[in-house]
Amino acid sequence: MITAVKGTQDLVFPEIAAWQAVEEAARRVFSRYGYTEIRTPVLEPTELFIRGIGDETDIVTKEMFTFPDRKGRSLTLRPENTAGVARAMVEHRLHESPLHARLYYIGPQFRYERPQKGRYRQFHQIGVEVLGDSAPGADAEAIAMVVEFLEVVGVLGVRVQVNSVGCPVCRPVFVEALRSRLSESAAGLCGDCRRRLETNPLRVLDCKVPSCQPILDGAPRFRDLLCEACSAHHAGLREALGRLGVGFAERDRLVRGLDYYTRTVFEVSSSALGAQDALLGGGRYDGLLEQLGGPALPGFGWALGMERLLLALPKPAARREPWTYVAWSGPGTYGAALDLARHLRAAGAVAVMEHSARSFKSALKRADRMNVRWVVLVGEEERQSGVYTLKDLETGEQQALAAEALAERILKERP
Numbered sequence: 262m263i264t265a266v267k268g269t270q271d272l273v274f275p276e277i278a279a280w281q282a283v284e285e286a287a288r289r290v291f292s293r294y295g296y297t298e299i300r301t302p303v304l305e306p307t308e309l310f311i312r313g314i315g316d317e318t319d320i321v322t323k324e325m326f327t328f329p330d331r332k333g334r335s336l337t338l339r340p341e342n343t344a345g346v347a348r349a350m351v352e353h354r355l356h357e358s359p360l361h362a363r364l365y366y367i368g369p370q371f372r373y374e375r376p377q378k379g380r381y382r383q384f385h386q387i388g389v390e391v392l393g394d395s396a397p398g399a400d401a402e403a404i405a406m407v408v409e410f411l412e413v414v415g416v417l418g419v420r421v422q423v424n425s426v427g428c429p430v431c432r433p434v435f436v437e438a439l440r441s442r443l444s445e446s447a448a449g450l451c452g453d454c455r456r457r458l459e460t461n462p463l464r465v466l467d468c469k470v471p472s473c474q475p476i477l478d479g480a481p482r483f484r485d486l487l488c489e490a491c492s493a494h495h496a497g498l499r500e501a502l503g504r505l506g507v508g509f510a511e512r513d514r515l516v517r518g519l520d521y522y523t524r525t526v527f528e529v530s531s532s533a534l535g536a537q538d539a540l541l542g543g544g545r546y547d548g549l550l551e552q553l554g555g556p557a558l559p560g561f562g563w564a565l566g567m568e569r570l571l572l573a574l575p576k577p578a579a580r581r582e583p584w585t586y587v588a589w590s591g592p593g594t595y596g597a598a599l600d601l602a603r604h605l606r607a608a609g610a611v612a613v614m615e616h617s618a619r620s621f622k623s624a625l626k627r628a629d630r631m632n633v634r635w636v637v638l639v640g641e642e643e644r645q646s647g648v649y650t651l652k653d654l655e656t657g658e659q660q661a662l663a664a665e666a667l668a669e670r671i672l673k674e675r676p
């Protein structure tokens with residue numbers, strides 16, 4: 262038997278219904294903010310990621326699916342989508358049109374990581390890129406939009422945390438203050454922290470080791486050391502978030518790990534996820550597009566893992582599908598069943614039927630296994646009278662109804 266590639270999954274109904282609902286909500290909410298979708302290819306030249314993400318990152322050195330095509334050109338299955346968006350912007354000069362300043366994407370990404378619960382080698386992301394607007398209101402609006410989206414899909418206990426990581430002017434000042442303060446207590450820090458203090462001091466702030474926490478809580482705060490422009494930007498962010506009705510907290514140690522962030526970084530968590538409650542994050546990346554070979558445009562973005570989002574959603578109640586199974590049995594009834602199914606669909610109901618003859622008993626069994634709510638029986642008598650027996654498999658109730666009334670009854674129960 263041939264099985265799916267390790268770390269990939271096949272999705273079918275009813276699980277796929279949750280994916281579709283999330284994707285539809287994303288499209289609906291994002292379009293209200295004037296965002297349009299961009300779909301870039303899954304395959305990109307390997308060079309794009311080496312140049313864009315950096316040839317020393319884990320993604321590029323260990324996690325990419327990279328292979329030569331038949332002509333020997335190196336291709337990579339995209340491990341993330343921002344680099345592809347940046348490439349498309351330049352290639353089609355999209356950045357010259359304000360119409361393409363707000364983009365979202367929904368699609369699979371690929372990383373060769375060790376598969377574990379909730380982590381796949383083919384995983385799926387929803388993300389946005391806001392391009393060309395460096396004002397803090399752009400950050401606030403993109404954050405407000407994701408919060409609205411999470412509320413629409415039903416994520417519980419959503420919390421927003423923000424921070425500013427400064428700019429190339431003030432960040433070195435902060436890093437120096439951080440290094441000098443933490444060096445005084447270096448002996449109390451874990452090995453990772455001591456090493457990062459030398460190589461990448463900002464990452465120290467991310468440390469989750471309990472014994473490091475009291476020391477890190479005493480670390481300098483970005484907001485005390487921001488330059489004037491960054492400070493004003495952060496104040497603008499707070500004000501715009503308030504205007505847009507987004508509740509948020511400052512988290513002084515939020516750095517999001519990636520070096521390309523400038524000024525705003527944010528993280529959204531959900532109480533539904535337990536101890537590791539981060540659901541998504543993002544921030545401003547004013548130099549990134551240029552680094553990716555793109556235009557020198559400021560940008561803001563976030564990305565969210567679908568698999569993780571689905572873990573944060575409440576389990577739907579075990580209910581029957583509001584579908585109608587049209588069962589037919591007896592001479593001449595097939596045509597009447599076709600007519601009835603057509604009538605129900607035209608009225609807006611879901612009608613399912615099978616086209617090989619079987620007994621009512623067998624049809625009822627199949628309808629039950631299909632987990633439908635309704636069954637209509639079309640027998641010889643029903644065909645002649647035009648009055649059908651409607652069974653409600655949820656309540657066990659049974660009614661005799663003409664086609665019109667039947668459709669009305671079913672649609673009345675539509676969620």
Ligand SMILES: [Zn+2]
Binds near residue numbers: 429
């Ligand atoms: Zn600054």
Ligand SMILES: [Zn+2]
Binds near residue numbers: 452468473
């Ligand atoms: Zn540590």
